[in-house]
Amino acid sequence: MSKPVVAIIGRPNVGKSTLFNAIAGEPISIVKDTPGVTRDRIYADCTWLDMNFTLIDTGGIEPESSDVILSQMREQAEIAIETADVIVFITDVRQGLVDSDSKVCDMLRKSRKPVVLAVNKVDSIAKFGNDVYEFYNLGIGDPVAISAASRLGIGDLLDAVAVHFKSKGNESEEDDDRPRIAIVGKPNVGKSSIINRLTGQNRVIVSDIAGTTRDAIDTVVVNNRQEYVFIDTAGLRRKSKVKEDIERYSIIRTVTAVERADVVILVIDAREGVTEQDAKIAGIAHDRGKGIIVAVNKWDLIEKNNKTVYEYTNDIKRVLSFMPYAEFIFISALSGQRLQKLFELIDIVRENQTLRIQTGVLNEIISEATVMQQPPSDKGKRLKIFYATQVAVKPPTFVIFVNIKQLMHFSYQRYLENKIREAFGFKGTSIRFIIRERKEENK
Ligand SMILES: Nc1nc2c(ncn2[C@@H]2O[C@H](COP(=O)(O)OP(=O)(O)OP(=O)(O)O)[C@@H](O)[C@H]2O)c(=O)[nH]1
Numbered sequence: 001m002s003k004p005v006v007a008i009i010g011r012p013n014v015g016k017s018t019l020f021n022a023i024a025g026e027p028i029s030i031v032k033d034t035p036g037v038t039r040d041r042i043y044a045d046c047t048w049l050d051m052n053f054t055l056i057d058t059g060g061i062e063p064e065s066s067d068v069i070l071s072q073m074r075e076q077a078e079i080a081i082e083t084a085d086v087i088v089f090i091t092d093v094r095q096g097l098v099d100s101d102s103k104v105c106d107m108l109r110k111s112r113k114p115v116v117l118a119v120n121k122v123d124s125i126a127k128f129g130n131d132v133y134e135f136y137n138l139g140i141g142d143p144v145a146i147s148a149a150s151r152l153g154i155g156d157l158l159d160a161v162a163v164h165f166k167s168k169g170n171e172s173e174e175d176d177d178r179p180r181i182a183i184v185g186k187p188n189v190g191k192s193s194i195i196n197r198l199t200g201q202n203r204v205i206v207s208d209i210a211g212t213t214r215d216a217i218d219t220v221v222v223n224n225r226q227e228y229v230f231i232d233t234a235g236l237r238r239k240s241k242v243k244e245d246i247e248r249y250s251i252i253r254t255v256t257a258v259e260r261a262d263v264v265i266l267v268i269d270a271r272e273g274v275t276e277q278d279a280k281i282a283g284i285a286h287d288r289g290k291g292i293i294v295a296v297n298k299w300d301l302i303e304k305n306n307k308t309v310y311e312y313t314n315d316i317k318r319v320l321s322f323m324p325y326a327e328f329i330f331i332s333a334l335s336g337q338r339l340q341k342l343f344e345l346i347d348i349v350r351e352n353q354t355l356r357i358q359t360g361v362l363n364e365i366i367s368e369a370t371v372m373q374q375p376p377s378d379k380g381k382r383l384k385i386f387y388a389t390q391v392a393v394k395p396p397t398f399v400i401f402v403n404i405k406q407l408m409h410f411s412y413q414r415y416l417e418n419k420i421r422e423a424f425g426f427k428g429t430s431i432r433f434i435i436r437e438r439k440e441e442n443k
């Protein structure tokens with residue numbers, strides 16, 4: 001299910017980072033399993049009451065002249081409008097209303113994206129409460145008074161944000177059962193070329209998902225009478241001169257595209273091989289439990305012998321070792337080689353993402369596995385597995401009931417995962433486990 005995306009924007013020093021941390025929770029847990037992305041808080045997976053959403057930080061602004069600030073704020077706002085479902089516009093009660101705030105609000109209003117106005121640094125209502133009214137002048141609705149630093153009003157703010165989740169424009173997306181595929185990868189690997197080639201060969205129809213700006217970049221391709229929605233992240237490079245800004249933007253674009261996708265195609269340039277940056281991008285899809293196909297593009301430029309595919313696959317698997325389940329395909333957007341096969345692979349991965357295993361069969365596999373390799377023990381206590389059942393798809397998720405949770409070591413869980421994969425495949429998709437304790441008497 002696609003999670004809503006919330007973006008925080010505002011002038012320098014109003015408290016964006018402080019608010020981000022207050023919502024996301026203090027320990028930097030964002031991407032702990034994802035290589036490379038820990039340096040900076042760009043996005044975080046958050047929960048409020050029973051709702052999950054992705055929070056993005058469109059980036060800091062260097063306070064220089066007010067002209068520069070305004071243009072950077074516009075840039076931020078554009079990114080937020082392009083990628084977010086709800087925008088939190090944050091202001092500072094102590095700085096008061098500033099001209100650039102009004103200008104950015106004009107942009108936001110025109111975009112018709114839901115905006116929630118936060119007035120920060122209201123550490124004391126008695127002292128600053130009255131100053132909040134001034135912000136009604138921005139014409140983007142009721143200001144919510146908060147103090148990010150002392151975590152006051154954050155609940156009210158998130159309530160106001162969550163109102164827009166339900167009326168979110170892509171409810172139709174939830175009912176839409178066409179496969180949604182995000183094509184991601186570093187600049188210049190051939191993402192646009194792949195989309196162009198696919199659409200050139202097949203009839204294209206305009207996306208009929210109504211509403212938001214993001215949908216303008218969806219491309220519908222028909223293959224064998226099946227419609228596929230491609231979510232493109234190509235060609236949307238920002239003009240910024242700052243390398244960090246470009247990188248931040250491309251990560252935001254990738255996260256928000258991946259969020260909406262069922263299957264992610266990670267495109268790699270065959271000449272360059274796989275890099276840390278590719279691993280970073282792959283990690284975003286992995287963390288979100290999406291189906292994954294690694295497409296090695298520009299295959300026409302490679303001199304090959306009968307070991308080349310094998311060697312490439314091994315090299316990539318080594319770097320992407322956290323996702324051994326990924327499917328591989330070697331393509332050329334230039335010649336069209338194997339692009340037809342890409343559709344077959346998408347179908348397979350998607351089926352695996354939604355595969356449901358009967359409880360009886362699942363438990364047979366698990367008891368066979370425990371006979372073949374005894375569960376681990378510690379201090380005289382041995383792990384007992386009572387029962388397992390699949391509770392979700394996309395990604396397939398299994399609950400395993402055990403006697404003592406701590407005894408389920410990562411390596412044994414991986415062993416069970418391998419056994420499940422041997423039996424049922426699940427190629428191209430991650431699978432998840434939830435380990436639950438149950439009293440032995442209940443068995
Ligand atoms: N009094 C008070 N100070 C706050 C509050 N929230 C943030 N601050 C302070 O305001 C300053 C700026 O906060 P940041 O979160 O770094 O602001 P930012 O908007 O991310 O700033 P840039 O990265 O420059 O765009 C810091 O000194 C914070 O401690 C608040 O609720 N009350």
Ligand SMILES: Nc1nc2c(ncn2[C@@H]2O[C@H](COP(=O)(O)OP(=O)(O)OP(=O)(O)O)[C@@H](O)[C@H]2O)c(=O)[nH]1
Nearest residue numbers: 187188189190191192193234235297298332333334
């Ligand atoms: N030889 C060869 N060249 C390719 C292939 N696919 C793409 N190219 C070339 O690689 C360059 C980059 O391709 P794009 O499709 O623009 O790459 P992109 O990933 O969309 O790039 P961004 O928009 O920067 O993210 C172009 O010059 C393409 O012609 C291929 O399969 N073989």
